[in-house]
Amino acid sequence: MLQHVVRISDGLGNQMFQYAFAYALARRTGAEVLIDPLFWGTSLRKYQLEKFKVTNTKRMVSRVWDYILGFGPRNGRRFKDGYRQFLIRKKYQLIKEKQVMCYDENLVSQTRPSFYMGFWQTPRYFEAYYEELKSQFVRKKNISVQALDYQKRIQEETSVALHIRRTDYVRQEGNAALGFEFYEEALHRMQDRLGAFQLFVFTDDKEFVKKNFKLREYVLVDKVCDLDEFELMRQCDHHIIANSTFSWWAAYLGMDKGGIVYAPCTGIWSQEFYPKEWNLIDTKTDI
Template identity: 30%
Template sequence: MEKRNNFSISMIIVKLMGGIGNQMFQYAMGRCLSLRKEEKMKLDKTGFETDELREYNLNHFNIVESFATAEEKKPFKKYQRKPGKMWYWYNHTIADSSKYAIDELFYFQPNILQLKGPVYLDGYWQTEKYFKEYEDIIRQDFTLKKEPTGKDMEIAKQILETNAVSVHVRRSDYVSNPVNANYFGTFGPEYYREAERIISKKIANPHFFVFSDDAEWVKKNIFFKSKTTYVNHNDASKNYADLWLMSLCKHHIIPNSSFGWWGAWLNRNPNKIVIAPKKWIQKPSVNTKDVIPDSWITI
């Protein structure tokens, strides 16, 4: 009989947090580790119970979906993050990093991939280097359970019939939240004009499909010389559909957003052009060198 409340049950538990793009990175990291070590992976979505802004979004995908019970998570409690001024010292001195792995960085930490269960993954893991070796499986996991209908299929048809370039403009909390505005920052018309200039030199007759969480601002401020379609029929509850539409485009212009990142990464076109910001985070001391895949163009 399996014992409870100790580490005799070997598994990988992944903490989910943030928006859909963040959750996809977290899942991909856990999935890769579970495949590498041939161990069961379970998801921990309990953080969304007290999150008024975010919710669990991975249920729309063909993922390996199994949730950790309170009993299974209990042994990890003594290792979890400690809030307050001393949390950094605690997490890096007392907490057992072989049992509770924390990612506070934006660059690849290869030692994480050597961990074996039981382990709890708490972080954002925002680089493909964690799951590149299993990218075909990850892409399959992130296919939709149900084929979109209606307006989504109408836009999809337009995308497939043109030299489509997805353009993602992230604003929302990057503008309204002072902390996020200072840490992440936003990219204005100049960034998108430069991206258009680069794209237009490389492909003929681009058709820009613009996705944003601030459609009104975008229509007044972001303009392209070539044909443009503003895709704004879906609300936040259908973010997965917008992500799917973005992935159908042949090329991409993205901001410093994990949502835009996944829209570009899921595109299987081997000749795709992806324009991304060189400065992913505004804070100079934060190393984000591994966020952008080598084949993408940064400006």
């Protein structure tokens, strides 16, 4: 049987895009598609797909062998990477994504064993298997006790999730954080369409939001883990997402693909990145 491998890396949202690409590739071609989660012991990012009910879990490098290559709990970066380079040279042709957030038909019709390295961030790669993926991207464990109060409010009211991502986006050069102009416009349009609603703000920079977000009264989702935040965001009726794969997936997996969704169209975050049902607002990142 023809065999391919898809690299899994970076944060949760990126991991979900990579997994969705791998799953769709297997379903579409009938090939066996392995995954290759590659994370360093010193990295802030961790492999998180195992927290969900995913089915395609066979790895190119076994957990035990990866543990040995990593010297147990330590880093072992060059040994992990070196072993993978050896396997790729021996068994596969290496295919790297040429342009982010753009669909490439040729990538999913390879007749030679291939190792795919990229992010594959367009729903065109996996839209045909949406319901199957939605049933897999479900948490194995229930949300925490701390998150239950937020969940109750989200379910009782017309809820809108608003995501503000900063941390690694805020930098002197190449700042990728959105300005408040985008959120102001999105909230205005949401108000016109919904009337009254309860706003829930999700962010990785809570102190910044507390000090600076004055556009509307809101509930700040705080003191829960990132997977709880993801689940709570997903359960909201409607969404205003950031230029972030984290909130992209939370909206995409929500009811009716997020209900009414407003998303920023800026830089590389082009129209092909978003489902056709969503509403795009041309915007700029904060200066």
